[in-house]
Amino acid sequence: DIQMTQSPSSLSASVGGRVTITCRPSQGISYYLAWFQQKPGKVPKLLIYAASTLQSGVPSRFRGSGSGTDFTLTISSLQPEDVATYYCQSYNSAPQVTFGGGTKVEIK
Amino acid sequence: EVHLVESGGDLVQPGGSLRLSCAASGFTFGNYAMSWVRQVPGKGLEWVSSISGSGGYTYYADSVKGRFTISRDNSKNTVYLQMNSLRAEDTAVYYCAKDHWQQLLPSHLNDYWGQGTLVTVSS
Numbered sequence: 001d002i003q004m005t006q007s008p009s010s011l012s013a014s015v016g017g018r019v020t021i022t023c024r025p026s027q028g029i030s031y032y033l034a035w036f037q038q039k040p041g042k043v044p045k046l047l048i049y050a051a052s053t054l055q056s057g058v059p060s061r062f063r064g065s066g067s068g069t070d071f072t073l074t075i076s077s078l079q080p081e082d083v084a085t086y087y088c089q090s091y092n093s094a095p096q097v098t099f100g101g102g103t104k105v106e107i108k
Numbered sequence: 109e110v111h112l113v114e115s116g117g118d119l120v121q122p123g124g125s126l127r128l129s130c131a132a133s134g135f136t137f138g139n140y141a142m143s144w145v146r147q148v149p150g151k152g153l154e155w156v157s158s159i160s161g162s163g164g165y166t167y168y169a170d171s172v173k174g175r176f177t178i179s180r181d182n183s184k185n186t187v188y189l190q191m192n193s194l195r196a197e198d199t200a201v202y203y204c205a206k207d208h209w210q211q212l213l214p215s216h217l218n219d220y221w222g223q224g225t226l227v228t229v230s231s
Binding site: 087091097100101 | 145153155158173203217221224
């Protein structure tokens with residue numbers, strides 16, 4: 001089974017600050033990596049897929065990069081509405097469809 | 109606008125059964141694979157199962173294989189999850205989600221999610 005190691009598990013940053021979250025699959029998944037945002041009490045929202053493709057309507061301050069076994073989600077300028085838990089997900093093949101443990105992002 | 113509404117969540121005893129439903133609207137249902145993903149309250153996400161648009165291909169997480177069955181009725185725009193031999197560790201909010209791509213087989217990349225339905229397995 002693929003394990004998705006996501007780090008850090010939580011972070012706090014200032015408004016306008018830069019946030020970086022990493023996701024490392026236990027085996028290569030090419031570019032089959034998505035990032036989701038889940039605000040408190042809300043449903044997960046797709047932000048990025050294919051490692052770096054921004055889902056329609058997602059602000060350009062969100063950026064994804066990487067391939068294989070090393071991926072990164074960057075928020076270039078953190079906004080108050082970005083407070084959420086972020087999950088990475090591998091989706092290359094079932095049953096190895098796996099989510100990372102999540103990163104809780106807060107405002108400092 | 110895509111709309112997914114889950115129902116059927118309940119309190120059930122260990123070993124019991126439950127069937128979840130997800131009614132879809134706002135897109136050509138039969139052209140898209142659908143998935144179920146669960147989340148223990150306050151915890152992370154776990155993919156459970158996916159089904160192709162035609163219903164001919166199904167996929168399961170190892171944790172539910174042999175106990176859960178996914179199906180769909182394209183005439184009713186509804187996907188189901190039949191859950192048997194339920195265990196305490198199946199307690200979670202169950203979300204149905206639409207596949208992002210219009211293609212034969214599931215990509216397991218989900219762009220729209222329902223609000224979820226809570227399943228509690230406890231005696």
